[in-house]
Amino acid sequence: MQDKLVTVQRYLAESQSLHPEATGAFTELLWNLILAFKIISREVNKAGLASILGLTGERNIHGEEVKKLDVYAHETIVGIMQRSSPLCGMASEEAEEVIPIPPGRPLGKYVLAFDPLDGSSNIDANASIGTIFSIHQRLSKEGPAVRADFLQPGGRQVAAGYVIYGSSTILVYSSGSGVVAFTLDQSVGEFLLSHAGIITPAQGKIYSVNEGNALTWDAGTQRYIAHLKEKDAASGRPYSLRYIGSLVSDFHRNLLYGGIFLYPASQADPAKPKPKLRLLYEVAPLALIAEQAGGRASTGAARILDLQPTELHQKVPFIVGSKVDVERYEAFFQGRER
Ligand code: AHG
Ligand code: MN
Ligand code: MN
Numbered sequence: 001m002q003d004k005l006v007t008v009q010r011y012l013a014e015s016q017s018l019h020p021e022a023t024g025a026f027t028e029l030l031w032n033l034i035l036a037f038k039i040i041s042r043e044v045n046k047a048g049l050a051s052i053l054g055l056t057g058e059r060n061i062h063g064e065e066v067k068k069l070d071v072y073a074h075e076t077i078v079g080i081m082q083r084s085s086p087l088c089g090m091a092s093e094e095a096e097e098v099i100p101i102p103p104g105r106p107l108g109k110y111v112l113a114f115d116p117l118d119g120s121s122n123i124d125a126n127a128s129i130g131t132i133f134s135i136h137q138r139l140s141k142e143g144p145a146v147r148a149d150f151l152q153p154g155g156r157q158v159a160a161g162y163v164i165y166g167s168s169t170i171l172v173y174s175s176g177s178g179v180v181a182f183t184l185d186q187s188v189g190e191f192l193l194s195h196a197g198i199i200t201p202a203q204g205k206i207y208s209v210n211e212g213n214a215l216t217w218d219a220g221t222q223r224y225i226a227h228l229k230e231k232d233a234a235s236g237r238p239y240s241l242r243y244i245g246s247l248v249s250d251f252h253r254n255l256l257y258g259g260i261f262l263y264p265a266s267q268a269d270p271a272k273p274k275p276k277l278r279l280l281y282e283v284a285p286l287a288l289i290a291e292q293a294g295g296r297a298s299t300g301a302a303r304i305l306d307l308q309p310t311e312l313h314q315k316v317p318f319i320v321g322s323k324v325d326v327e328r329y330e331a332f333f334q335g336r337e338r
Pocket of ligand 3 (some may be wrong): 116
């Protein structure tokens with residue numbers, strides 16, 4: 001039984017040994033990131049006790065200033081990653097600009113973009129929340145990272161993944177050779193390999209969308225969602241609607257069970273489509289995971305991983321999940337299917 005226990009450290013060490021040219025810098029980066037995840041998981045799990053749910057500037061029973069969980073998660077990741085990992089800069093949902101590495105520290109060749117706490121509107125309801133991360137190699141030659149280092153197509157990510165702080169804490173990760181997942185064994189403080197190679201079903205029977213936005217959708221999206229509700233036993237329709245409102249949780253369920261997640265742009269003003277999800281640290285990392293698991297990730301018109309970002313907090317429409325389902329959506333969105 002013991003030899004079945006593969007910790008994430010051992011997994012990363014074995015992965016590194018497959019790359020003789022590796023210096024260990026990437027592995028060290030991930031080890032530090034994993035430490036941050038363990039600390040955030042601990043805080044999320046005791047959040048109810050320390051009454052840090054959704055509050056700012058309060059003091060808990062220990063007299064410590066308590067922070068909103070997403071600020072806490074942001075500061076935990078920045079604090080750990082600034083002190084000890086081969087980065088030259090970071091970008092966070094919680095920071096307008098690039099976060100530099102403090103002067104005097106060595107600068108590495110990687111940049112990290114992250115959503116420190118995804119699904120934060122669900123914290124007080126104790127629904128699952130998560131962290132999403134994306135790693136690129138820098139483009140600039142030396143010195144502190146610049147915005148251009150982050151504005152790279154998602155297809156060039158060195159690695160990406162997410163953590164779900166739910167009934168258990170699960171880390172889902174890909175560095176371009178498939179998708180693996182590790183479950184945190186809180187008693188020993190180790191992430192243990194729990195899914196050696198996730199493949200998402202080619203087609204599902206679940207769709208995940210905020211139906212409250214239906215009147216703002218474009219005609220193709222409206223026709224597609226209506227199509228999912230029509231009875232057609234052969235194609236498994238009608239699909240079931242499952243929507244938690246935490247992207248990591250909705251994505252993870254559909255990754256395992258099959259299905260499609262949609263956050264189309266609001267066309268309330270057709271002249272100015274308004275997407276919601278952020279390309280660099282929500283959409284691109286999950287698109288890498290989806291494709292590495294055999295799924296598909298699209299704006300409806302273009303492959304997510306081909307998009308050339310233009311700004312750090314850029315928002316894009318996000319349609320992701322089982323290949324057959326996303327392709328069908330694209331046919332409706334592009335008017336090839338009525
Ligand atoms: P965040 O908590 O990082 O701001 O992300 C919230 C996102 C995402 O988690 C989820 O899919 C989406 O907001 C839900 O949006 P709606 O409430 O508009 O459906
Ligand atoms: Mn988010
Ligand atoms: Mn967030």
